[in-house]
Amino acid sequence: MTARSLLALLCAVIAMVVAHAASAHRFHAGMVDVSYNERTGSTEVVHTYMAHDVEALLTALYQRQFDLSDPEDQAVLRNYLDKQFWLAAKGGRRIPLNWVGVTVDTDSVVVFQEAARTPVAQVETIHDAVLGDFLPDQQNTVNVTANGSLRTFGFTANRIEQTIH
């Protein structure tokens, strides 16, 4: 595990212990890693959410069970993510994010997106309202790795957009 991951883990644990002390309810958290892949020249965005939260969200939207290994059902999650999460460059221009895929296990849902041929430095604004509209106590942590340094941004239902420069 790298130092960056350790730091992210530490941040998450502190946030959770604080939340746990305030309320012993299920903690609602999501994490997004934004980093540059030198090999492909793209900015990669990896979302990680608790499977239970995503299931509850989709069920509450559509009243039915979803199978996120089914491309048709993935498209439903994609529509939601595209609406709730985006990156913008200077001047507010949205940076197009391609849907790379999703992996699911019993604990987490991981979504992979990429902004082709775009360095992280182009990202000016992050909009992250994922699950915040559904779970009022949702906390999303966005880790941006650029030029070898990691910066962490916290998003809540009341704070859904931040400028990172």
Added chain:
Amino acid sequence: MAPRSRTLPLLVAASFAHACAWADDPVIQRVLVEGARASQLGIADAASAGTVNQKELALRTVYRPGELLEAAPGLIVSQHSGEGKANQFFLRGFNLDHGTDLATWLDDMPVNQRSHAHGQGWTDLNFLIPELTARLDYKKGPYSAREGDFASAGSASITYANRLPKNVATVSLGQNGYARTALAASHELDAGVLTYALEALHNDGPYRHGDDYQKLNGVLRLSRGYANNGWSVTAMAYRGRWNATDQIPLRAVDAGLLDRFDAVDPTDGGAARRVSLSGVWRRTANDSASKVSAYVIRNRLDLWSDFTYFMEDPVNGDQFAQPDRRVTSGFDAAHTWHAHRGDMSASDVTVGIDAQNDNIFNGLYRTAARRTLDVTRADHILETSLGAFIENATHWNGWLRSTVGLRADAVRFRVRSSLDQNSGRARDALASPSANLVFGPWRLTEFYVNYGEGFHSNDARGTVASVDPKTLAALDRTPGLVRSRGMELGLRTEAVPKMQTAISLYRLDFDSELTYVGDAGTTEAGPPSRRIGIEFSNYYKPYKWMSVDFDAAYAHARSRGAAPGRDRIPEAIEGVAQLALTVSQVGPWEGALRLRWFGPRPLLEDDSVRSRASTTLNGRLGYRIGRDVKIEVEGFNLTNRRAAAIDYYYASQLRGEAAPREDVHFHPIESRSFRVTLVKNW
């Protein structure tokens, strides 16, 4: 991109939040993301309760919309008359007639119609649109304080989607005059989501005198927010009209006088209209959840039947009409408080109240070719009920859960009849306790002990009547509410990989059995009864693309207090079994085969006449032409079995017969037929 290192912080976080802290979704059940049927371990209070999701429902082969309920193991839905009539239901050793003792709801609206002209608890599901159906939740036995009237043998709750992931348009054509088209779509608006569906259908069936069933059906829903934090307002309208081939006497078929698909009186039939306006509001927070729903439903039914032909009136025949016009209005509200202590224990307390008022004009007329000859009875009924419950659901520790509840119900009947002797007022009230214990899970196995009391209401007319309107003979009044008592031992296991198995052993007692009187077309409050039965259901999904269902149920039903040898309950089904193979996502292909065994029934108290069991095979095959276009072929009764959907034993007299004759009267299951459907999504 390796997700593992990134998931780790979340998993650590998850370890701080335990599965018992589920107050954020007490309304919507937990689901798994595995493509298999959602596990009921840790959720259901009984081995016999369950949920069927939209995909499983969509893969079923259904001849008529009511058959979607057959997704609940052990439940049989058939038709014994014209297609627009309410279905005939069988469950747990009951012939539930048109839905007595099976409480059915659609989005919190009651479907059962009480004090109905034709049958108590009349459940007409012809307005159900499968394209909108998102889930089916079922329970069996009276073990929940949340359900009241008619929920003794079981209950089924259907949920329509507030929004559709994909819009759908479909066109079907089939044999026997079958044609259907439907459109269902959602639009995002500023104010919320507008979801609508329209359906038009025609079907004749295999009958010599075709049903000419014509249906128009529509739903319009505006919803906002989420199912657990939001609201929806829904308008529905349905109209149908049909000709009916009612049951025919076996002797006439044996003698070659009638074809199996013939009718004795081709003017039998009916027309139904239903419009409703309903709303649901839900709010869910971390430690509480509230729900309020309200509805107004207007139902109109005209129904002409003839079960005895020329026995009572050799000149005009015995056809009768049972018109029923009603406005049903009501609401229900519930609030849950959630508390927990430590990691493994949590408790929910829920209180709820519901009220329902029915303003009913119905009657029984003698008719000939749908022309009224005279009025046997005509009634104006006001039936008002109030129910309240309190329920506690507690996770005591890692291996014990309990749900205990108490329900109180009161009902008031006011009947103004065409005969003064049959007018009057009555009231009744009762309390129904219930208790459920769940032990486990150990090795993915849970054990259940359930006890509960329930009830059904009797027809309001019977609670105040003092004379038979036909014969003017004196009548005893029936009680307004009839008690049932159920108990069950159950087991649910997922110990075998990819397999969900549930076994339940139950007993259900009724203080008075409602039985269908075939020659009068009415239900009658009868003697007490006891049913003991066992149910076994399995769902095996060895591969992502294949699943196998196998369900079997046996029931021993007897009247209590009857003379030895005369204690059988006519029409009480003794067994049901289903074996289904479903294949999906095999390249562009999907399909299903379903074998259904409909067990034998005694037709008389002394068991001297019995109906035979029947086995039918249905199937469907789907092929995806493009990403959004699919073609399907459905086949019904593939082996073309000549069996009966229902048999009755009673006296009738055909034209030309000198005297009434006791005989089996049956309605055939539909002969082999196919339908082709084109489905377009966007």
